[in-house]
Amino acid sequence: MRDKLRVESYLKEHFPNIPLESPLFYKAPIGIRFELGVPYRGLNRREYFTYVCLRASMIFQEVFKPEEDMIVVVKKYRSIEPYICINQGEEVFPKYIKNNKFVDQVDSVEIEKYVEADGELSGISTQQTLFCKANDIDYMGMLKAKARQDFGVLPFISDGVFFINAKKNIIFYMYDDRGLDLVAENKESLLPLYKKFNDWILNYDRERINEVFMNKNS
Template identity: 30%
Template sequence: MMNIQLEKPVFYLNEFALRFELGPDDVDIWLDDNRKNYNEEYFEIAMSRALSIYEAAFKPSDMIKVCYQIFSDGRKKIRKSDYFFKLFEPLCGKALEFSEHRDIYTEDLEYKRHCWKRVTISDVFVSELNIKPIIQACIDGDFGDRGPTLAGQLFIINCDKELMFHLYDDRGLDVAASSKWALEDLYQNQNQLLLDYDKQYMDSLFK
């Protein structure tokens, strides 16, 4: 696999990465102070921004891999009944690989049985993904009552462009790459969505 770290926080653990803001600061998540009613405008903006970034980074003919991982105490497993497999059911005939990893978050792995369980779907074209419900499940990660969500971490890897897309929650997403050149078009075309907090570093990559 290309030289990209598949672990959070993607932006800070990869030399070449961009961080984008999804949920707008000037729109509240809630319609009321009791936090009982969601402001759908907030989630619609987050979805629109995520789709714009995704479509700028991935073309229909690009070859991709989908990686999904969960933390395990040695007993917890990725099961075929997990929502991940419902989301990606159209790809059920593709190459599927289950693996275990102890080379990420090593400071948290206190016992030998602790590991990260990962499933990878390979040989997929972007055109085969129904991306909207996938993005929605990631955006709603902290709001389970809005609909089904993913319990683990999802990474979509563009094998042709050598970059990786990771939407961590409603606040934002990271795109990392093997080189800064793989990110240059995305940096230019989606510049208005780059997170202000880290923008100085991102600007320095392309000076």
């Protein structure tokens, strides 16, 4: 609970009224939505997932340096028999923690219980929080697993995973193989990424994004 409260306090100060949930980009005034996958989505082309993970990892490495402090927040829902969902995926922690000293430092808090009309419990949502450094976790494995979440091929992660750089005040959220969102407290933090990865910006939202980063008064 302590770490959850620390995150809530941080978000209230730097990202007020922006909940850690999808679609993150549309909930924030300053952000970039990047396209990761080519138009084709499928399992029979290995290069598709290679390309998705390459883009995601390159952006991640620009936001988080190996020795920088980070906060990892995992929002997850787990259904209970007989309401088990087939696409729940695998647990993020402790599988993707490389530094074993952090395994016992994951703060897990129940957020909400879901009850059917007849009063039977159908599922529980929880939030897991970990304060660590970027090189303490297997972020590459996590990005690869997020890329597979819609295809049902293990290992895949269906939970919402939010990486926070509390020094730069940037939140990194890969929603699936199609794309990822970066949101920030101020546009100066994202301007280098806007310029470096401009060709990867999702064209559907490009006009809105350009208005933020090309407007000198915003």
